[in-house]
Amino acid sequence: TSLNPAALEFLERIERQFYLDDDQLRAILAQFLKEFELGLSKYGESPAMVPTYVTHLPDGSERGTFLALDLGGTNLRVCQVTLLGNRQVEMNQSKYRVSEALKTGEAEDLFNYIADSVDHFLTTADVPLTEDETLYLGLTFSFPVEQTAINKGKLLSWTKGFAATHAIGNDVMQMLQDALDRRHIHVKCAALINDTVGCLMSRAYFSGGCILGAIFGTGTNGAYVDNMSAVKKLSKDAFEGARPDHMVINTEWGAFDNGRKVIPRTIFDNKLDRESINPRFQAYEKCISGMYLGEIVRNILLYLIDNSILFGGDSSKQFNAHYGFDTELMSNIASDKSDEGTACRAILTQKMGMDDKVVQPNDIAIVRWACTIVATRAAKLSGCAVAAIIEQTHCADGHEDFVDVGVDGSLIQFYPGFEDGLRSSLRVLVGEKIEKRTRIGLAKDGSGIGAALGALASLKQE
Ligand code: ADP
Numbered sequence: 211t212s213l214n215p216a217a218l219e220f221l222e223r224i225e226r227q228f229y230l231d232d233d234q235l236r237a238i239l240a241q242f243l244k245e246f247e248l249g250l251s252k253y254g255e256s257p258a259m260v261p262t263y264v265t266h267l268p269d270g271s272e273r274g275t276f277l278a279l280d281l282g283g284t285n286l287r288v289c290q291v292t293l294l295g296n297r298q299v300e301m302n303q304s305k306y307r308v309s310e311a312l313k314t315g316e317a318e319d320l321f322n323y324i325a326d327s328v329d330h331f332l333t334t335a336d337v338p339l340t341e342d343e344t345l346y347l348g349l350t351f352s353f354p355v356e357q358t359a360i361n362k363g364k365l366l367s368w369t370k371g372f373a374a375t376h377a378i379g380n381d382v383m384q385m386l387q388d389a390l391d392r393r394h395i396h397v398k399c400a401a402l403i404n405d406t407v408g409c410l411m412s413r414a415y416f417s418g419g420c421i422l423g424a425i426f427g428t429g430t431n432g433a434y435v436d437n438m439s440a441v442k443k444l445s446k447d448a449f450e451g452a453r454p455d456h457m458v459i460n461t462e463w464g465a466f467d468n469g470r471k472v473i474p475r476t477i478f479d480n481k482l483d484r485e486s487i488n489p490r491f492q493a494y495e496k497c498i499s500g501m502y503l504g505e506i507v508r509n510i511l512l513y514l515i516d517n518s519i520l521f522g523g524d525s526s527k528q529f530n531a532h533y534g535f536d537t538e539l540m541s542n543i544a545s546d547k548s549d550e551g552t553a554c555r556a557i558l559t560q561k562m563g564m565d566d567k568v569v570q571p572n573d574i575a576i577v578r579w580a581c582t583i584v585a586t587r588a589a590k591l592s593g594c595a596v597a598a599i600i601e602q603t604h605c606a607d608g609h610e611d612f613v614d615v616g617v618d619g620s621l622i623q624f625y626p627g628f629e630d631g632l633r634s635s636l637r638v639l640v641g642e643k644i645e646k647r648t649r650i651g652l653a654k655d656g657s658g659i660g661a662a663l664g665a666l667a668s669l670k671q672e
Contacts, residue, residue: 213572217519221579224510227476228583230590232638234474238591239639241472242598246461251442256465261444262407263360265454265671267414267435268663270297277345277397278661279324279386282352282370282405284308286324288331291662297416299659304331310371317377317385325389328397346669348401348661350408351382354462358448360668363402401664404460405618406433408660413616413653415663420614422599423653423660426592426628427619429492430499433460434599463595464495473497473591478509485532494595498588500537500621508535510580521573526563535562537621540581544626554578588621589631596632596648597639606644613644616653623652 213221230238249259273295280287289303306327312320328347353372355363361383368374377385383399390397403411410423410433424432436459438444446453467473468491475483482505483489483496496502508529514520515529528534539557546553551574558564558577596615600606606613622628629650637645653660 213519220514220517220519221576224476224513225579225583227474228587230474230587230635234472235590235594235635235638238467238472238594239597239601242463242466242594243601245466246598246602247440249461250436250440250459253443256462256468258354258460258462258465259441259443260355260357260404260460260462261441261448262404262433262458262460263357263671264401264403264407264411264458264664264667265456266667267420267458268411268667270415270418271295272415272663272666274666275345276400276662276665277328277347278350278658278665279328279347280350280657280661281308281324282350282657286327287658288327289658289662290331290335291659293415293659293662293666297418299415299654301655301658302335303658304335306330312374313371314373315375317374317380318389320374320377321385321389322392324386325393325395328390329393329395332395332397343396345397346400346665347386347397348403348663348665348668349383349386349399350403350405350657350661352405352657355382355402355404357402360401360664360671361399400668401661403661403664404431404433405657405660406431406460407458408658408664409616409618409653409656410434410458410660411663411667412656412659413614413651415659416654417614417616417649417651419611420616420653421603421605422596423616423618423656424592424596424622425619426499426617426622428499428501430464430495430592430595430619431461432463432595432599433458434603435459436603440602464492464499466494466595468493478506478513481509482506494591498591498621500619502537503584503588503621504535504537504540505533506584507540507580508533510584511535511577514576514580520576521564521568522570524565524568528561528563537625540585541620541625543578543581544585550574551578585625585628586631589625589628590635592622592628593632593635594639597636600636600640600644600648606640606647611647613648615648615650616656617650618653618656622650 249255272293275292278289285305292300354366357363387399414420422434543554559566
């Protein structure tokens with residue numbers, strides 16, 4: 211580029227703040243293990259390290275037909291899942307819109323609507339069910355709950371625009387079961403499953419084993435299997451029967467480093483955090499996930515605009531708007547391999563409202579650079595969590611099997627080079643040999659198939 215030396219130095223100073231060297235990565239891994247230990251030994255810590263009461267992972271031999279519900283976004287999804295027992299699945303599904311009125315009204319109305327949707331699904335979809343047969347249901351529920359059994363969990367808080375009244379503090383499974391019973395629907399609620407747990411279980415079913423289910427989408431989180439001896443906060447009387455040997459733990463790792471001990475934060479991160487609806491929370495997630503990466507880039511670009519280094523000091527309504535630059539645009543910019551950045555220019559002019567005459571080749575290079583430094587840091591930080599789970603579970607010790615990681619989310623699926631970046635820090639932290647043995651694969655429909663596997667696990671654990 212033809213940037214003047216002062217401007218170049220300005221950019222280099224920013225770039226250095228986003229760079230994570232090997233020692234910093236190692237410090238992050240060590241802090242992960244420390245926070246895992248604390249979260250497993252006490253309630254109220256962050257990350258929360260939530261015991262899920264799922265005590266076994268599937269291996270692909272599971273069979274049976276289950277109903278799976280997925281509540282957490284714009285739509286409620288109802289699926290019928292048949293596990294064929296040879297790592298194969300058959301399923302059909304319908305989506306039901308959850309209106310704003312239902313999201314923010316009375317919880318009973320919301321759960322009645324869910325029951326009505328199940329009823330509609332069962333009568334319209336061709337579910338082979340005799341009158342007196344009970345269908346078991348798994349619910350993927352992507353909100354914070356405190357579980358006391360695989361089929362019991364109190365809602366702690368709503369997120370993502372849900373705010374139905376008289377729900378917080380109540381057992382989600384019971385509210386759903388009551389609604390189903392009011393309509394005399396022969397469905398029994400068997401499992402309450404977090405989306406990361408569904409991801410882990412689905413991947414385990416299809417590949418025969420899995421050490422971690424991880425989401426890199428709007429947010430980030432992971433679930434893994436730990437020895438019960440490590441789960442010190444669960445007392446003996448937490449179980450009606452025998453204490454199991456293992457349990458799936460939902461880490462809630464988005465809250466890693468909330469104490470700001472190890473991740474070097476830039477002024478762009480601090481601004482994002484200060485202006486967020488949850489300052490000082492979800493610290494790790496704010497450096498990594500789809501909801502935030504575009505906003506960090508936007509903060510960098512605004513800073514460069516204000517210093518007259520970018521776009522000759524011009525901005526646009528879109529660039530000035532909070533969360534005005536979506537992570538998907540970063541991904542599209544990173545996918546553009548052309549020398550002149552044709553796609554980048556199109557995004558800047560068509561989506562971001564910049565005047566075509568204002569956008570110079572240097573500006574395009576700067577925008578591409580900003581996307582790269584933010585995404586690279588995110589990917590490397592993501593690798594630290596994966597390394598932490600490999601260390602925590604000792605899964606790579608001794609034998610030569612694959613270390614299988616199931617993933618889901620737009621970022622890991624679509625962002626060019628995200629997996630490479632994740633692997634680069636994994637190599638630093640666990641060594642090249644183990645990194646090579648690590649198989650990272652998409653978990654097929656974790657929320658549908660995972661919930662069905664959860665329902666089956668619940669029956670087996672009874
Ligand atoms: P969710 O996590 O809500 O289930 P996704 O996994 O699709 O859903 O993640 C949505 C997030 O991913 C949004 O923050 C969005 O900005 C981002 N995103 C959407 N498309 C892409 C893409 N092609 N590449 C990278 N990120 C994307």
